[in-house]
Amino acid sequence: MTLKIFGIARSRAFRNIWLSEELGLDYEVIDIAPTDAHQDERLRALNPNARIPAIEDEDGTVIWESIAINLYLAGKHRGELSADDAAEYGRILQWSFWGVTECEPNALEALRHRMLWPEERRVEAKAVEALAALERPFATLNSYLEGRDYLAADRFTVADLNVASILGWAKAAGMDLAPYPNLKAWLSRCTSRPAARKATSLMR
Ligand SMILES: N[C@@H](CCC(=O)N[C@@H](CS)C(=O)NCC(=O)O)C(=O)O
Incomplete structure (x- = not known):
């Protein structure tokens, strides 16, 4: 399974897509527009707030809140973008x-x-x-x-x-x-x- 990003680039999911590109991750964007977020069952199953973005990582880990997603991904994959100390x-x-x-x-x-x-x-x-x-x-x-x-x-x-x-x-x-x-x-x-x-x- 690859990293799934629920949202669209024209939303806060942009920052998660940008980071995934920086990290060279294999990822898939599941298009959900802000106007559809609250009624999308796939999203509601992942994020109780029914807001985009949310991610489902390759190992099944689910994270929502765009900045938390980025801190999680950077911390997980390490390298130049994450903290050295x-x-x-x-x-x-x-x-x-x-x-x-x-x-x-x-x-x-x-x-x-x-x-x-x-x-x-x-x-x-x-x-x-x-x-x-x-x-x-x-x-x-x-x-x-x-x-x-x-x-x-x-x-x-x-x-x-x-x-x-x-x-x-x-x-x-x-x-x-x-x-x-x-x-x-x-x-x-x-x-x-x-x-x-x-x-x-x-x-x-
Ligand atoms: N603090 C949240 C805010 C999430 C948020 O408000 N997302 C907007 C789109 S950028 C949304 O889902 N709007 C639709 C709604 O609130 O129903 C985050 O950074 O992820």
Whole structure:
């Protein structure tokens, strides 16, 4: 059995597909769109929240929560993307949780009101408000990246992938990255990787 990723590239499953590409895993995407997630019996059997993504690994292990899936896969397969020592592991967790708690809600809110939701549901003021709330964490990350290329180590790790997959939403929603040159360069470094490009191509 190969790794099964339940979801579509145009959802949080993107980050799991990107990581699977980075790791060179043999994987299969079981297409379930966000709009169908709650009624899909295959998904409900795996994830009691009935949300995508969820994975069923080759040995039958089931994990849901997109960032947990990535931490699990990186930890399982080891190598460059996972931690070499406890300090790197701590920083991988730190930045991954930071992305989810400090950035993801506002990045998603902005994306909904600029792109995801139908025009009649969008409220431009909500997008503007959400992007404004990202200025503080973006400034924090920009400062941290002064003199650094990556978040948790001197190489690209799963922490970079997790955070870049979240911050990419803010960029897609029109966030001006010019005030954050270190962040902008880092995001481009991450998203120009061949594995990221492959995952992006699956969105179409
Ligand atoms: N915290 C969860 C969020 C999962 C989530 O909300 N997924 C969305 C798609 S990206 C979904 O399944 N929406 C459909 C629904 O909530 O019914 C994760 O990171 O996996």
